Amino acid sequence: MTPIEKLNQISHLLPTHALQDIDKRMSDWLASGGKDDDPYMYQQLQYAENIVAVLNSNLVLAIERRLHMIEKHKFYVNRFTVGRYQVYLALEDSESQTSLTKVVDLTDDSITYRESESVCEADSRSIDDEYLAVAAKYLKQIAEQGR
Structure with a gap:
């Protein structure tokens, strides 16, 4: 050919x-x-x-x-850790790689917004119990609101 x-x-x-x-x-x-x-x-x-x-x-x-976009109810950590270590629980799905997505910062129990590009998914088995307790509180609130 x-x-x-x-x-x-x-x-x-x-x-x-x-x-x-x-x-x-x-x-x-x-x-x-x-x-x-x-x-x-x-x-x-x-x-x-x-x-x-x-x-x-x-x-x-x-x-x-x-x-690799943020998915609701999954755990994430900073992709590039500078400063303190942060763990997040996603409260919603991201719409795009760069859209701000609502998450809970489990390290200081506050709502914040992150881009998918700035985080990596974390295995819940590797997250400290104190952070899981904060996550459980938010998941319970979400479940109660859904009723």
């Missing part, structure tokens, strides 16, 4: 401006007497495949970030 045929197979995955640029380069090469199986043509195909790979990896990162 020639580089042009392979490019046609992935062309729908490329941004329009990138596809136009690659098409122009390949057309110019052929117009100047080059062949469709010259190394230059494979180089242009490799460039296109690299663009697709980067776009796919960015999509995977976006999906992974989406999967």
